[in-house]
Amino acid sequence: MRPIWILAKNTFKEVIRDRILYALLLFAVMLIGLSLALGQLSFAEQERISANFGLSAIHLVAIALAIFIGSNLVYKEIEKKTILTILVRPISRLQFILGKALGLSMLIAAMTAALAAILMLVFYGLNMKIDERFAIVLAGLFAEALILLGFTLVFSMFTKPLLVVCFSVGIFLIGHWQGSLQFFAKKAEGGVLPAVAWVVNHALPDLDRVNWKDLVLYNQPIDMPGKLMALGYALAWFVFCVCISAMLFKRKDVG
Amino acid sequence: MNLLQVEGLTKSYKRGFIPRKTEVLKGLSFSVPAGTVTGFLGANGAGKTTTMRCILGHDYADGGKVDFFGKPLDVEGRRRIGFLPERPYFYEHLSGVEFLEFYANLSGKWKKADLKARIDQLLKRVDLTFAKDRLLRTYSKGMLQKIGLAQALVHEPELVILDEPMSGLDPDGRMALADIIVETAKKGTAVFFTSHLLHDTERLCERLIVIKGGATIYEGSTDALLDRGGVEFEINFVEGGQRKQHKVPTQEQLQPELKRLLAAGATIIEVRRLRPTLEEIFVNMALRGSEARP
Numbered sequence: 001m002r003p004i005w006i007l008a009k010n011t012f013k014e015v016i017r018d019r020i021l022y023a024l025l026l027f028a029v030m031l032i033g034l035s036l037a038l039g040q041l042s043f044a045e046q047e048r049i050s051a052n053f054g055l056s057a058i059h060l061v062a063i064a065l066a067i068f069i070g071s072n073l074v075y076k077e078i079e080k081k082t083i084l085t086i087l088v089r090p091i092s093r094l095q096f097i098l099g100k101a102l103g104l105s106m107l108i109a110a111m112t113a114a115l116a117a118i119l120m121l122v123f124y125g126l127n128m129k130i131d132e133r134f135a136i137v138l139a140g141l142f143a144e145a146l147i148l149l150g151f152t153l154v155f156s157m158f159t160k161p162l163l164v165v166c167f168s169v170g171i172f173l174i175g176h177w178q179g180s181l182q183f184f185a186k187k188a189e190g191g192v193l194p195a196v197a198w199v200v201n202h203a204l205p206d207l208d209r210v211n212w213k214d215l216v217l218y219n220q221p222i223d224m225p226g227k228l229m230a231l232g233y234a235l236a237w238f239v240f241c242v243c244i245s246a247m248l249f250k251r252k253d254v255g
Numbered sequence: 256m257n258l259l260q261v262e263g264l265t266k267s268y269k270r271g272f273i274p275r276k277t278e279v280l281k282g283l284s285f286s287v288p289a290g291t292v293t294g295f296l297g298a299n300g301a302g303k304t305t306t307m308r309c310i311l312g313h314d315y316a317d318g319g320k321v322d323f324f325g326k327p328l329d330v331e332g333r334r335r336i337g338f339l340p341e342r343p344y345f346y347e348h349l350s351g352v353e354f355l356e357f358y359a360n361l362s363g364k365w366k367k368a369d370l371k372a373r374i375d376q377l378l379k380r381v382d383l384t385f386a387k388d389r390l391l392r393t394y395s396k397g398m399l400q401k402i403g404l405a406q407a408l409v410h411e412p413e414l415v416i417l418d419e420p421m422s423g424l425d426p427d428g429r430m431a432l433a434d435i436i437v438e439t440a441k442k443g444t445a446v447f448f449t450s451h452l453l454h455d456t457e458r459l460c461e462r463l464i465v466i467k468g469g470a471t472i473y474e475g476s477t478d479a480l481l482d483r484g485g486v487e488f489e490i491n492f493v494e495g496g497q498r499k500q501h502k503v504p505t506q507e508q509l510q511p512e513l514k515r516l517l518a519a520g521a522t523i524i525e526v527r528r529l530r531p532t533l534e535e536i537f538v539n540m541a542l543r544g545s546e547a548r549p
Contacts, residue, residue: 018348
C-alpha cells in the first residue's frame with residue numbers, strides 16, 4: 001500500500017505544480033463568476049441559472065482533468081522514460097497504475113472541493129439554501145470523472161494521447177446520450193437501432209445515472225438508496241477499467 | 256557469486272508500417288560477479304540498451320533466463336539494485352531533495368531521520384548541495400546525471416546498473432562520475448555499465464563484456480582482452496650521450512636485451528609495456544568484425 005501512496009502523492013504534486021491546472025482553475029472561476037452575471041439577467045431564475053452554471057463549471061473541470069491529464073498519465077512516464085527508474089524499485093506494475101490513478105483521483109477531488117467552496121460563496125451571496133443535495137451532486141460529478149478516468153487509462157494503454165482524448169470524449173458523449181438512445185430504440189420498430197442500443201447499454205456506462213444537478217436546481221427529494229447504488233455503479237466501472245488497464249500494462253514493453 | 260546471470264537472452268521487435276520482425280538479441284549470455292566493475296560494450300545497434308531493458312523487466316524478452324542474486328528479479332531483488340538510464344529524464348517538478356526522498360521512500364529502506372542524513376551525504380558526494388532545493392527543471396545535463404546517479408545509490412544497492420552514465424558530460428564531470436564509481440565499487444557494490452567512452456571504461460573496468468549483433472563476443476578481464484592485441488616493450492636508454500629507443504616484441508626477450516644494453520654501457524631510463532588501447536581492440540572486434548572469444 002505504501003508504494004501506491006508514494007506514487008499517488010507524487011502524481012498529485014506533479015499536476016498541482018503544473019501551470020495548465022491553474023489555467024483550468026481560472027477558467028472555472030470565471031465561469032462561476034459569469035454565472036452570477038448571467039443570473040442577474042433573469043428576473044425569476046437567478047438562483048437556478050447561477051447554480052446550473054456553477055455546477056457545470058465544476059463538472060467541466062472534473063471531466064477535463066480526468067480526460068486531458070489522464071490521457072498523459074502513463075504515456076508521459078513512458079515517453080519521458082521516468083518510468084524506467086520507477087519500475088526497478090520494489091513496486092509492481094499494478095501498484096504503479098493504482099498509484100497514478102489514485103493521485104489523479106485525489107487531485108480531481110481536491111479541485112472539485114476547491115471550486116465547490118467558491119460556488120458555496122456565490123450561493124451564500126445569493127442567499128441560496130445549501131444542504132446535503134449540494135454534496136450529493138458533487139459526489140455524482142466526481143463519480144462521473146472517475147468513470148471517465150478509468151476509460152482514459154484503458155485507452156492510454158494502447159494509443160497516443162490525442163486519440164485517447166477523442167475516445168474518452170466519445171465515451172462522455174455516448175454516456176450522456178444513453179437515455180435518449182434507449183428511448184429511441186424502444187420506439188424503433190425493428191432495424192439495427194435496438195441491437196446497437198442493447199450493446200451500448202451493456203458495454204458502456206450510463207453517465208446520467210450520476211448526474212444529479214436537478215437535485216439542487218429543482219430542489220428534488222433525495223433517493224439515498226438509489227444514489228448509493230449509482231455511486232456503487234460508478235465505482236464498479238472505475239475498478240473494472242483500472243483492472244483492465246493494469247492487465248494491459250502488465251504485458252506492455254515500456255523501455 | 257554472480258549478482259547477475261544472463262543466459263540465452265533473445266528479443267525481437269516488430270517495426271514499420273507493415274510490421275517486420277527485427278531480431279535484436281540472439282541468445283546473449285554473460286554474468287556480473289559480486290564486487291566488480293564490469294563494462295558492457297558494443298557498437299551502436301549492438302543491443303546494449305535492449306539488453307538493459309530486458310534484464311530489468313522494462314521490456315519482455317522472447318526467451319532466455321535472467322537471474323539477479325540467483326533468482327528471477329522480484330520485489331526483494333529490486334531492493335538490492337540501482338539503475339541510471341541513458342539520457343535520464345526525471346520528475347522536473349521535484350527539487351533535488353524531494354527527488355531523492357521519493358526514490359528512497361519507494362525503496363522503503365530508510366527511516367525519516369536516517370534518510371535526511373543519507374540524502375545530505377549523497378548530495379554532498381555528487382556536489383549538488385548548493386542546488387538541493389532547486390527544481391530539477393533548472394538543472395543542467397551534468398547536474399541531472401549526478402542526481403540520477405545519486406537516486407541509483409540512495410538505497411545502498413548491491414548492484415548498480417548504469418546506462419551510458421558519462422554521455423554528454425564534460426571532462427570534469429566525467430572525472431567526478433568516475434571517482435564516484437570507483438568509490439562505490441570500493442565499498443563492495445558491483446557496478447555494471449555501458450559506455451561509448453572507452454578510455455574511461457578501460458580505466459574503470461576490471462571486467463568487460465563485448466557484444467555484437469545481439470550476441471556476446473567477449474567476456475572476461477579487461478587485461479586479458481588488452482593483451483590479446485599483442486604486447487611489446489619499449490626500452491628508452493642513453494648510449495654514447497644520445498637518447499635512444501628500442502622495441503622488444505616479447506617479455507622473454509626483454510631481460511636478455513636489457514642485459515645486452517647494460518653490458519654495452521647504456522643507461523636504461525625507462526621500460527614501457529606497450530599494448531593496443533581498448534579503443535583499437537574494440538574497433539577491431541565490434542566494428543570490423545574480428546572476434547576475440549576467450
